[in-house]
Amino acid sequence: MTILRAPAGAPQTIENGYFVFTLMPSLFCQYNCKHCYLSKEQRADPTTMSLDDFRTACLKIHDFYEEQRPERRVIIAYNYGGEPTSTGVDYFKGYVSVMAEVFRPEFGYEVRHVMLTSLLGVDLDVWAPVWHDLCDGYIQTSYDGEMRSSNYVRKWESKVREAISRGLKVATISVVNSDMLRMGPKSTLEYLADLGVTETGWLPFMLNEQNDVRGKYDVLAPTLSAFNDFMIELLDHWYDMKHRGLDVPEIGEAHFAVDRYRGSAQANMAGQTLFMLPDGEMVLPNYKDGWKEYLYSFGNILNAESSFRDILCSPQRLSYQRRQSTRNGNPECLHCEYKNACLLEFAKPNKPDDECFGAKRFIAHAISRNSVDPLLNDEVALY
Template identity: 25%
Template sequence: MPITSAPGQATPGCVPRQRDQSTEDVVLAPRFQSLVLQPTTLCNLNCSYCYLSASERKTRLEMSVPVAEALAAGITERGTDVVDVVWHGGEPLTTRRDRFRALLEPFEPLRHQGRVRHFVQTNATLIDDAWCDLFHRYGFRVGVSIDGPEAANRARTDWGNRPSFDRVMRGISRLRAHDIAFSAICVVTEQTVTQPESLLEFFEDLGATSVGFNIEELEGANDDRQTIPPELVRRFWRKMFDRLDAGSPLRVREADRLLGYLADARAGGKDRWDTALHDPIPTVGTNGDVVVLSPELLGVKDDRYGDFVLGNVLGQTLAAILNRIDEASYVREYTEGARRCRQECEFFVFCQGGQASNKYFEHGDFTVTETAYCRNSKIELARALGEKMGA
């Protein structure tokens, strides 16, 4: 599932536009706010909806320390902006702990200056006291992938087809014992989309600071799943809004985004969304290769687009690589598609033009203007709230 927002950003995936830039001719921000790093390709789970191929997830390739050093140097060169460094696999915690610690050390001067914040997205099965100590030492913000109560996690098994739920809950218990706050991401499947109450109740009790609901979609190796009907998605969001309105303490990423947008619009701050620029979200593989727009493009090969790699940080600075971003055909096509979204879609200001990976994996085309992600996570969300407000 895509990383659809960078942690900590009020306007997800976007940065403010400079006032002297046209709203029509600029889509990507000249500077990134999020840097996604792949410390390892290995994953200890074999989730049936994963977009990565089984062969890739079974292979242990680990990022080298020189790659981390090059990236820290790249952040140092870019000035004083804060960068969210997001460690995302594979399963990041299958990285040998000594290696992971060595990868973090080059960023320490920046972190102590307040210029780097570490995030990790994990399945939590490997979290123990030692990992909690590492999270504390390096100031990590933790995200856990879990799909709800035990029955909702049938897709999340290990390579021996054994369920992972008990191990996930054990890892969460370690986080709570060490007073480490965590957020959650839940994949909503064709089965669980009809059970919003049980999902919401579970996350209310889990202890997460917030939850994001990713409606399952076709992506990468996950290309044989059934598309969830929009009326079921809208009902799911409507039930979520009803529960929040009834006093649920749960913070839901999607509700926060939409209600935040509406609050800004009512307060005369709609321009903050209308003029936002897309974070290019550079993603760096274990070997130092760099792709942009979507972490899901890392490792993908295509007859038309090649491997989507713009360069390698062991041979060029990150700034030099990103300075050539417009030379990539997929980036040019994505910006064309985002401009078309602006012209054609009534939801553009809230949606911001959709996710590159969804456009590619659903249509093989970055210029398309509507995807299942747009419909499920933006359009049906907004329609559900509209129905509730009009009821």
């Protein structure tokens, strides 16, 4: 999710007015993606948060900001899931209306809606006009090579081309896996450029309940060393395509590295983000048994006695933030010159006998290349 970036001059934490409100009103999804940290039971459950409950959550957030009085109140409503289109277009319009009702401009709010969708099975006659109207004509979708199957990719490619033909800006989020290594970074970037993708985000493959069986993780997940090699070659090919005057999608992590390297520690501490589940639990990814990913709760915003401040100041979140600020106590991270720019999105132990989850070698390469060829200084519309 590192291509979700704050607008220029925006605050950098929830407390001082920048909130990536990751909405998971339903966890339902018919697909079985091997890198998903939701369980099979969660993905099969059609339970959806009611709009009344959603309004209650938004009002508690508004109460917090009325007490806090930040100069700006930037809320990025990141429509996630599950598959967010599964709740239907009327539900999406409904919670956009709730947010417009609660987070009004006269209180200083700037609200933007972004949706991450598989695109498969999505009726673009219905959804494309809504995304144009409510999401500035911009959507994100997952691309992970043929890890899901070649048939999946063919169907996905058709949907991407159709979405772009309807004037939508399409960004991709990719979890780098062994299949993408086989395709190679140059071919991958050229493929996405040919599709007309405008932006890309790249994450390492994480261990979770879905792939911690029968050795799936070991088969699918590249080493972090291989991830760095992939990203460096990807960026070098991006520079080459740029200099040849070709249309090429932006690489979110490269812009992120250059931007965050100039910024403060607060900008890279997961202090801007909370996920809200259908039952009102406010969570973030955490790690157990090393780097096995799961969702960790800070409290339930729908509890009558709980305020949003209570959740932000809960012992669980304060402990989580301390872990972020100390970089999980990883000795190689504590004094790293790139720690404010690294890709270590949520603090976790590093793998033994491998490079760090922060992709230090790639980050250093991006910053170095930009210092002599500052194409990553360009203003781009990364969300």
